[in-house]
Amino acid sequence: MLILASQSASRTAMLSAAGVPFTAEPAHADEAAVKEAMAGQHPRDIADALAQLKAMKVSARHPGHLVLGSDSLAVLDDGTILDKPASREEAFDHLTRMSGKRHDLVSAAVIAENGQPVWRVVDKAKMYVRALSPAFIDAYLDAEWPAIAGCVGCYRIEGPGAQLFARVEGSQFTVLGMPLLPVLDYLRTRKVLPA
Numbered sequence: 001m002l003i004l005a006s007q008s009a010s011r012t013a014m015l016s017a018a019g020v021p022f023t024a025e026p027a028h029a030d031e032a033a034v035k036e037a038m039a040g041q042h043p044r045d046i047a048d049a050l051a052q053l054k055a056m057k058v059s060a061r062h063p064g065h066l067v068l069g070s071d072s073l074a075v076l077d078d079g080t081i082l083d084k085p086a087s088r089e090e091a092f093d094h095l096t097r098m099s100g101k102r103h104d105l106v107s108a109a110v111i112a113e114n115g116q117p118v119w120r121v122v123d124k125a126k127m128y129v130r131a132l133s134p135a136f137i138d139a140y141l142d143a144e145w146p147a148i149a150g151c152v153g154c155y156r157i158e159g160p161g162a163q164l165f166a167r168v169e170g171s172q173f174t175v176l177g178m179p180l181l182p183v184l185d186y187l188r189t190r191k192v193l194p195a
Helices: 009-016 031-037 041-057 088-098 134-144 160-165 172-176 180-189
Strands: 001-003 020-023 068-078 100-111 117-130 165-169
Touching: 001 009, 001 134, 009 117, 009 172, 031 041, 031 100, 041 068, 041 100, 041 117, 068 088, 088 117, 100 180, 134 160, 160 165, 165 180, 172 180
Parallel strands: 001 020, 001 068
Antiparallel strands: 068 100, 100 117, 117 165
16 A cells, blocks of 8 residues: 655545545655755755655655655746745745746655655646735635645635636646656556556
């Protein structure tokens, strides 16, 4: 059985809806330390490192099991990586900075076995945020805060967050936080899922 190194609601919902047998266990990884150590590196590499850290931490506790770690980053057009907002005020700032612009959502998945990575994938979606008025952002945060405190980019696109966008290019699964289709393909090769 697969172990998901996360208790993310969207990732658990994706795997459940796809019919994947799994259990979930949080990794309790120090994401801030990784981001600090990798400052200035490509966001793709940072997302991959974070996913790997989560997978390996949980894998070390469960020899013989496949462990899936995943992470996503919102990257502004100037290369700034937005962390999950720590406050409503910070969420307002993030949304203001994204307003009328494109940002990339980089999502990585790593599968570890016996404490070592055995498979990985990184995908990117292009997120085009429409011009947002301060009044709209306030009303949006009235409805969505603090539920989006754990969301990079300050949105749940499967809910009211869809209203932030003019256009999205890329996999819906990647936007939700994990490049699911390649994960499913690998799980079939490992006989976790039927071919």
